[in-house]
């Protein structure tokens with residue numbers, strides 16, 4: 816399922832520990848649509864190259880297993896970890912993300928094995944939006 820022109824639900828729910836992952840709820844999927852529209856797609860469009868998401872939505876069990884904080888935005892589908900392949904690549908992505916109004920937080924994270932990635936998260940009101948009515952004729 817496509818969430819935006821260059822991002823899919825499969826990509827944002829993929830994990831090395833599939834047994835610990837859940838199927839996201841409708842609200843969590845809507846959060847991922849928002850994350851893609853407001854953060855990931857604008858980043859992808861700005862750099863003009865594929866953006867690899869290494870971790871998006873996480874179930875509580877998966878989040879605990881990978882050492883995520885208990886209130887992680889990954890639990891709501893509002894965060895993504897993005898692959899970076901050099902300091903220059905990381906700096907470029909960081910600067911683009913920092914300038915996006917929907918970005919709540921962007922930071923570098925690293926694992927004990929030395930791998931590095933960018934964590935980016937957004938905020939969204941917990942209720943799905945209500946659709947507008949277009950009543951031209953009254």
Ligand SMILES: [Zn+2]
Nearest residue numbers: 894895896934
């Ligand atoms: Zn993260």
